Amino acid sequence: MTVGIVVSRADSASRAIGERLLALRDWERADDDASAARYRCGGFELREFEDWHLELEGVASAFDDPAFVVFASRHAGSSGPLLTAHFTGNFGAAEHGGADRDLAEACPNAHRAVVSAFAEHAPEDYDVGMECTHHGPTAVGTPSMFVELGSSESEWADESAAETVARAILDLRGVDAHAERTVVAFGGGHYAPRPTRIVETTDWAVGHVGADWCLDDLGDPREHRDVVAQAFAESGATRAVVDGEQPRLREVVADLGHDVVSETWLRETTGVDLGLATDLEAELGRVADGLRFGDAAREGAPREYVVVDHPDGLWADAHSVDADAALAAASEHALAYTTEENGNRVAGDIAFPDANAHDAYVAALASLLDEKYDAVERDADAVRVTDESFDPGKANARGVPEGPKFGRLASGHTVEVDGEEIRPEDVASERAEAYPRGARETVVRREGER
Incomplete structure (x- = not known):
């Protein structure tokens, strides 16, 4: 099985990452249609699309049996130079692609590998982190994640940063999508400091992350327990970390048969x-x-x-x-x-x-x-x-x-x-x-x- 790489021509950062990917390996052009370029290179298949990433529902069908799909993308925001990765879905209404209260299948082990590669190779002035689950597509058809270069035009055109993202993607050859030790995370900020620490300092991977604002969009978790259950199922997780009290959420997690554990517990059980x-x-x-x-x-x-x-x-x-x-x-x-x-x-x-x-x-x-x-x-x-x-x-x-x-x-x-x-x-x-x-x-x- 291969790693599918999605490059959007509508996204300047995606194009820059795609150019570095093609320059770093010897790829074989596998199509005759310039509007839907396809390239293959041991363990990878790269496809270019005219549409924005958020609009590419069911994109896995465009690849030949991918183990997981990576969306090479820009990150837009006021967070400064940033390399980040996250999963897709909506805990509430779908304002940026995908379906309401629907989560895509995550690839936590591959995600952990990308964050590790970012931390090792990021340009000096770039921060590294992960984000919560916050936009589409939700019906990808295989495990997937966004791997992003941010956060403004100057960074999207930064060749050295684009090459770092490209190299992190290429390091995913042979990496499994899922990890045996995976948690989901609820609460906290958009840029998920606790989940980032967990990924960086323990042997646990993190699947879907519902930040505080995501939980606000979700509403009463007792009324939307199916979304909470989906977060576990699409992450391959049986445990959760929860920021704050969140008594209703904790009640639902326990009722679903899952455990809430602390960051200390994850750190202590690393390697055990x-x-x-x-x-x-x-x-x-x-x-x-x-x-x-x-x-x-x-x-x-x-x-x-x-x-x-x-x-x-x-x-x-x-x-x-x-x-x-x-x-x-x-x-x-x-x-x-x-x-x-x-x-x-x-x-x-x-x-x-x-x-x-x-x-x-x-x-x-x-x-x-x-x-x-x-x-x-x-x-x-x-x-x-x-x-x-x-x-x-x-x-x-x-x-x-x-x-x-x-x-x-x-x-x-x-x-x-x-x-x-x-x-x-x-x-x-x-x-x-x-x-x-x-x-x-x-x-x-x-x-x-x-």
Whole structure:
């Protein structure tokens, strides 16, 4: 299957992108009709049309079995130099092509690839982003998206920017239209900052986006649940992110059998088997309540794992030595761990892929204590620390006045009191403490990815 590329001769930016596409590859002219030029090049078919893109309903039929169709287009607005991509459809009345309350089939995986290519290759003064779903055509006949150069005449004539768009399109060779991990997005602004972040920083793709103004056009989602359902169906998604409260919309999404998830959840589950993520949330608590997934969760989905009552005391003492390293130890060795204080403190239960990973975690925390204590020992039950330190009570008993001499003794220096030498070891006491490692419980994970 090929990627179909739509170039509109009515659109100067589209023509510029089309010219760069033709210049960047060796294309074979595949027709004799100059009014409907067709070109083929390994994995691509490019067609030129006289009509505006918005008027090209059913355009997929003009191509030979395309996997998806890309509309090479201009973007018009006051957003300055911008490279953007979006899907087509109308959540409300069709004011710019397509049908009322109708959404075209999206190609979220291909869209993510284009946004990534834009971010990597955009000219220095160009922003990169994505837009909400906001115009036709709606009956394309195959997955599709608009890939745009904006936002005014000067940018539409910018050859370097047109070439960036062309190269991003050509990078789509062999890319699937759909992604296994796709969400739809509701709420927020037209230029969709949250969906853009999701596409750029997680392994989730984003399908249809209904910005705040789109939802205003939609009206009461309970009366137009078919449009909400279509957003999921045409995106290939089972989850949504929602900006703002939107209680009626959330009610409809839940009634349709879909989940509303947060951007944090998408970020945390990036690279994590979703069945494993579901099991760990059920076992330890929700991401929304502070659960975080460790590196081990991104290395595969074990059939069984070890859940441990987290050694809070050991971790807190290690955290006092090196906060970043204590957090990193949990991330490095655990499958998942519960946190407090906005993810800055590990506490509660923690899961490991096996007992060896648990041992490695305890060892990593214990190693941080080496610089704090005179001796750190580990055994099967606990980490035991011992330390000799300045004891003010013993100093008082030896007649040392509180003040500078206290400080010198605490710093390891000998002082003299009434002609008597007082050494640091004379006024030191040994402190010993044992930090339990945590009890283990083996949990067999349910099979199957959700």
